[in-house]
Amino acid sequence: MVTMKVEYINAFIGAAQNVFSSMLNTEVTLGRVTVNTSHVTAHDISGIIGLSGDAVGCVVVSFPMDTALAAYKAFAGEEIDPMDPNFLDAIGELTNMIAGNAKAEIVGMSISIGLPTVIMGKQHCVNAPQNVPFICIPCHCKLGNFSIEVAFRSETGNN
Amino acid sequence: MVTMKVEYINAFIGAAQNVFSSMLNTEVTLGRVTVNTSHVTAHDISGIIGLSGDAVGCVVVSFPMDTALAAYKAFAGEEIDPMDPNFLDAIGELTNMIAGNAKAEIVGMSISIGLPTVIMGKQHCVNAPQNVPFICIPCHCKLGNFSIEVAFRSETGNN
Structure with a gap:
């Protein structure tokens, strides 16, 4: 039984839409949200960020390589080699912005x-x-498909 | 320039040795510690756990599949299929024990x-x-090789 409140899911969806709109100048549309209780098969490159405090879990933002390279180009204004550390750093920074934006939206919890x-x-x-x-959220934008996966457990009993 | 204090590295090394000795009944010997400022190529299966608080970072415990399966057998007393969710959970739990053990050894910081x-x-x-x-620590035990990688930044200025 999954007890993650819909407003928490919406915080992560809204965060991804905000970050992609403001940083990459593209609108994100959503596929059907699913719940995966086992492992998820991610794409080629994934940013992972841990959550702790009143909620523990993690956020995974996962990209096929083509989408990730297009996102880098939209972010930095130039193409990049996938082996360049700046490429991985940019994917990490996008993940960080989505997690930080979602954290700000989740009121009443210290995360x-x-x-x-x-x-x-x-x-x-x-x-x-x-x-x-x-919680797996398939996303689409003009740069390509990607996905957001959120594992989130409230530690306050208020989930 | 790397400013991670040697006692922090030693806390993670000691934690791995304690956990492998007590849970898997095997002694861990160490290869030469290296510092990698770019990405590290991990083995086939990696447990990752985030650190936050007075220090932010992560601990990665990475196994070749053969070592991971042998570790599961030593841990649970029976063989397992790599696609069984209990296998991935056991690797996560080993990672959790190493991080928790190291956290207890790092005095004067709230992590x-x-x-x-x-x-x-x-x-x-x-x-x-x-x-x-x-910080990459190659490890060896009778179950096979594995590695511990620690990325750790003190937030208190006392690193």
């Missing part, structure tokens, strides 16, 4: 966000602990 | 640890932000 880690690897899987389901 | 995330994917890369280098 700390960690440093973003970026994973690169063809069709890697990401797994949260079994008792913390991933 | 929160997040939930472990487990990544599976052949030769995936893990990247911390460019200004936070990874």
Whole structure:
């Protein structure tokens, strides 16, 4: 049974839409939200950021390589080699902005966000602990598809 | 320039040795510690846990598949299929124990640890932000090789 309140999910969706609109000048539309209680197969490159405090969990923003490279170009104004550390840093920074923006939207809870880690690897899987389901949000924008996965467990009993 | 104090590194090394000794009944010996300022190529399966509070960063415990399966067998007393969610959970729990044990050893700092995330994917890369280098500790035990990578930045100015 999944008890994550819809307003928490909406905070992450709104955050992604805000960040993509303001930083990448593109509107994000959504596919059907699903809940995955096992691992999720992510795309080629994923930014992961941990949440702690009144809620523990993580946010994963995962991109096919083509979308990630197009997002970098929209972000920085120039193309980049996928092996350039600045590329991975930019994906981490996008993830950080989405998590930070969502954190600001979730009122009444004190949430700390960690440093973003970026994973690169063809069709890697990401797994949260079994008792913390991933909410998976497929996203589309003119740069391509990507997805946001949020594993989020309230520690205050108020979930 | 890397300013991570050696006692912090030692806390993570000691934690891995304690957890492997007590939970998996095997002694861990160390290879040469290196510092990686770009991404690290991890093995097949990695547990990642975020640190926040007086220090921000993450701990990555990364295993070749053979070592991870042997560690599961030593941990649970039986073999497992790599696609079983209990396998990924066990790797996450080992990572959680190492991070928790290290946190207890780092005196004078208040550190929160997040939930472990487990990544599976052949030769995936893990990247911390460019200004936070990874300390990479190659480890060996009778179950096989594995590695611990720690990205750690003190937020108190006392690093």
